[in-house]
Amino acid sequence: MDEVWPIVIVIPTLFIALPWLIFHYISKWKTASALTSEDEKLLDELYELARRLDDRMSTIERIVQADNPNWRSVASDPIGSALEDRSARILEGSDPVERIGRSNRPSRRN
Amino acid sequence: MNSPRTRFYLDKQNAKWSGVCAGIADYTGVDVTVVRIGFVLGFFLGSGMLLLAYFLIAWMAPRKPAALYLDDPDEKKFWQGVRANARRTTRDVRSRFREIDRRLADVEAYVTSSNSRLAREIEELR
Secondary structure, eight states: OTTHHHHHHHHHIIIIIHHHHHHHHHHHHHHHHSOOHHHHHHHHHHHHHHHHHHHHHHHHHHHHHHHOTTHHHHHHOTTTTTSOOOHHHHHHOOSHHHHHHHHHHHHHHO | OOOGGGSOOBOSTTOSSSSHHHHHHHHHOOOHHHHHHHHHHHHHHSOTHHHHHHHHHHHHSOBOOGGGOOOOHHHHHHHHHHHHOHHHHHHHHHHHHHHHHHHHHHHHHHHHHHHHHHHHHHHHHO
């Protein structure tokens, strides 16, 4: 009986508990390091979204650029440099119709 | 266990023989020719282990589903980056969003400032 006890304890320990422990940690490590399907779907969606937004942003920037080529300096310095001085232009036009036409065009552009 | 896009597949569309080398190239982003040369050198120089590994991979790995063949090289590169280091790629996506936010802020500043400028100019014309 004294010789049987260690065998009863040791053999299940070696062949059941130890592999169990190892595989438990292997599976745990695998789930921790790998991307789950949901993460992957989310990442895919975010990537697509970023790309679409990038495209849209480029379109908007092109439109604004066509509107006013130095819009970047207007955005950073709204009051100063980027304003075009059109007081002279308004005064130089003697014809009132032309004056309106001239003063309308730049203000619409802004 | 793994998600479908980060698994290893045999790339049968670009395969020379069984698609193992093309699969490795597609998975990692290394050029196919380099992988093939490496394998051939390994066959001759190394022991039979690499040959065994090759056949084991060819036998065990699944074929790449048709839906996962990507035409866009950018997207291909993106998923190769995800396989290599998902955390870094996620940070890259975040930085892209920040970049978009910054550009949008620029446009917004321009539009709002030009609106107020227009109002001021109308006021001056009165």
